[in-house]
Amino acid sequence: MKSAVETLNPTRVRLTVEVPFEELKDSLDAAYKKINQQVTVKGFRKGKIPARVIDQRFGRGAVLEEAVNDALPKFYTEAVNEAEVNPLGQPEVDITELKDGELLAFTAEVDIRPTIEIPDYSGIEVTVDAVEVTDEDVEKSVEQLRDRFASTNPVERAAAEGDVVTIDLEAKVDGEVLPDGVASGVQYTIGSGELLDGIDEAVTGLEAGAEATFTSELKGGSAEGKEAEVSVKVTQVAARELPELDDDFAQMASEFDTLEELKADSRKRLENMKQYDQATQAQERVLDQLIELAEVPIPEKLLEDEVNTRKHNLEHHQLGQMGLTIEKYLELQGKTVEEFDAETREQAVKGIKTQFILDELVNKEKLNVNQEELTEHLMRRASSSGMSPDQFAKAVVEGGQVPMLVGEVARGKALAVVVEAAKVVDTNGEPVELDDDEDETAETVDASSEETEDKAEDKPEA
Structure with missing residues (x-):
């Protein structure tokens, strides 16, 4: 087999493939066998019809078509590997020449992952909200708890x-x-x-x-x-x-003996929440700057598919569960169809860029995902989905989604590398030390990429 690759643009190539006819022998044998099981010819037992009879009765063309369809995925994959490209989605295949007994030639146009140069991210600086819990914040939290115990x-x-x-x-x-x-x-x-x-x-x-x-x-x-x-x-x-705010209330509403202990715990909880929000904010802003620094061509077909997927999931899953139509949703949001389309496209572009950049960083930094990291991520995803870990794991395995989860964790680790190298300060000008929680970083990546998934290499057909 001979093959050549032509770059049409940074995200699309054309493969030209020539296959000597003798390499179709296995597929031709399989085609005759398959047709043998599907047809009957008087005077011959089922499955024992000679090839020459099949050619005479049903035409050599039908056999060749079956053989080529069977062989194309193998030859296409060999050409992709030889060209060292990373295909996205299904190729557009065109049989350019088929000479019985001599040659099969075809072209395959397919979107590919673009080559991305990871920018120098060591100079990224972001500012995040300071962690400040006021007495008023604590009082509001306690009042909310008090309100739950109202009679x-x-x-x-x-x-x-x-x-x-x-x-x-x-x-x-x-x-x-x-x-x-x-x-x-x-x-x-x-x-x-x-x-x-x-x-x-x-x-x-x-x-x-x-x-x-x-x-x-x-x-x-x-x-x-x-x-x-x-x-x-x-x-x-x-x-x-409302119950009186005293020690009796603290004992009724919590595990604490005094109101002061309850307030101290409320303050600590609020601080933890604000620290989590601060870390998420830092990750999002670092990611935004990383995307701005990198040049990332977007495959148009991939972008179109991503936009359609996001619209479908919103309309048929999220809004469907809420009993809303897309028209009612846009009315409540105060958006026009044009504004919604532009916003969806912008989100899709960001999601695709996020995956491309972080996947390239995973390869560059040689980041791996171990079983413990995957299990922790699975547990968190199960919790957010409302399923038990066993149910979620079973659904992931049966749906062939394990590689997707591995990719989420790996991209989270890649973003963690960038965040660690960035300078993060709060609105008071104080340096912010972030916990090295790669799984939380993976959640930030998931929120950015949302519906985007790696497109599997599809099998072509003539």
Whole structure:
């Protein structure tokens, strides 16, 4: 077999391949055998039809087509290896010559991973938010905990903001009560914004037994998006009572004996959260600068596939679970279709660049992923997916996604190398020391690349 490679642009090549006909012998034998099992010819046992009879009855062309389709992946792979290119996606194959008994010639155009020069990243500098926990932050955290332990007691007075009212609702559109527009015994905290627009104003000032009517746009159900006339009746008004902030509360709401111990723990938790946010911010900003420094050509077909994948996953998975259409989502986001398309394309470009750069850095630094690192990453991914580690691991193996997970960890380690070399200071000008947590760095990489996955080498067909 002879092959040559022609570079069409930095992300696409054309392979030209010539194969002597004798190298098709195994595929021709396989083609005759396959056809033998599929057809019957009077006078011959199934599977024992001579090749000359198959040629006469079904045509030599059908045999050649079957043989070429069988042989193409092998010859294509040999040509790719000989050219030392890294293909992305499925090649476009064109049979340029097929002379029975003499020669098979074909071309294959395919996108490839571009050659990337890793820039000098030692001079990267980023500024991140300082870790500052104020007394007000601590008080707010404790108040949120206190709010979770609030109790409610019925009162005989008009409802006010913060009260919990028990209400009956009836919604009408064009004077007709909706089949799913009636609800009884609904508990609602005035001011929470968890129900219909306008309900806070309607029930505020009502005592038990009183009724009111208001109009509101329905947020769900059979008449979603339509204006409805809603009748509301208050059947009970209950005041929320918060527990006293003292040592008894600390013992009830936590494992601590005193309120001061509870506050100290809240401060520590807030500091840890802010340190985590600070580390994530540093990783994201270092990655952004690394991407800006590197020249990365993007294969157009890969970018098109990535954009379509992101749109499909958003529309059919994320929004589908929320009961939203893409039109409603864009309305809520205040975006036009053009703005959404531009934003999606920008995210896809960043994801592809992130993978290309970090994969090249993995190779350059000869970074490996051991079993312990892979297991830790798998455990974290399982936790975020809501699956048990065993369930997640089984799904990963059955879906052939182990290489993808290995790639995530490896890219996380590559980004960690860059972050370690960067200068990171906070908004107070103080140097920031980041923990060397490569798995958390991998999460930053995942967030950037999101849907982008390495495209497997597809088998071509004539």
